Amino acid sequence: MxxxxxxxxxxxxxxxxxxxxxxxxxxxxxxxxxxxxxxxxxFANHYGVPSGSMEYTLMPGDHVMVDMSAYGVRIPFTDVTVVPRDTPRRGDIAVFKSPRDGVRLIKRVVAVGGDRVVLEGGHLSINGKPLAEAGAPDLEWFGDRSARLNLDAGGGPDIDALVIPPGQVLVVGDHRGNSIDGRYFGLVPASKLYARAVGVFWRRGEGPVWKSL
Known part of the structure; x- marks a missing residue:
């Protein structure tokens, strides 16, 4: 007991x-x-790049730091924004879910609401102005940011004078002939972009790096 x-x-x-x-x-x-x-x-997360659709900016196997609050602070696991921040800008590399099948993608925002877009042979013109200079056709400029294109698979589908409605963005890969992007699944609501890429911090074959985006 x-x-x-x-x-x-x-x-x-x-x-x-x-x-x-x-x-x-x-x-x-x-x-x-x-x-x-x-x-x-x-606030912050990372993204593993699964394909070459953003070459040469992002390579397969890259690990990218992304700012989850760039376009607004949201209630976790929802699309509800509680603190608005920046709006998407041309040249941003954004993370979003494909409107076609919900797969998470990372592409470049090349045009925003009000822009008139022409894409021919892989080369962009926005509002009547080519983004590449005559002497460097594979280098496009988005303000003070540049993108070196990969055109080894051609330019992919052309776009003929598309005007982007307010609140929408056009996303396209830098590997123009090897990217399933807005030319296939259409425009993306700006509110559906949930992160902006900040920099590459790991590259396959190199290890730790830092490449600002």
Missing amino acids: ANAGARDDHAEYRARGLRGWLLGEGRQLLVMLVLLAIARTS
Whole structure:
């Protein structure tokens, strides 16, 4: 009987200890995990590049740091924006879900609402102005940012004088002939872009690097 009483006392002691841990350190650990989840889904994350559709800017196997709050801070796991921030700009490399099948993609925003787009032979003109200079046809400029194109597979489908409606963006890969992009699945609502690429931090065959985007 004495041994049974001792076991009961020990079990009660352990139960009190567990309750104490759950109310103390356990609660702190849970709060920390929740905050980490919120930070990852709302502020910063990374993206592994699965294909060559963005060559030469992004190569297969690259790991890219992305800013999840670039276009607004959202409630985790939803599309509800609670703190608006920047709007997409030409030249941004954005992460979004394909309107066709929901697959996560990373492409370049080449045109925004109000832009008139012509794409011929893989080369873009926006509002009547070619983005590449005559002496460097494979280098396009989006303001102060440039993109070196890969045209080894041709230019892909052309676009003839498309005007982008307000609130929409056109996304296209830098590997113009090897990219399933807005020329196939159409325009993307600007509100559906949920991250902007900041830089490459790991490259296959090289290891740790930093290449700003």
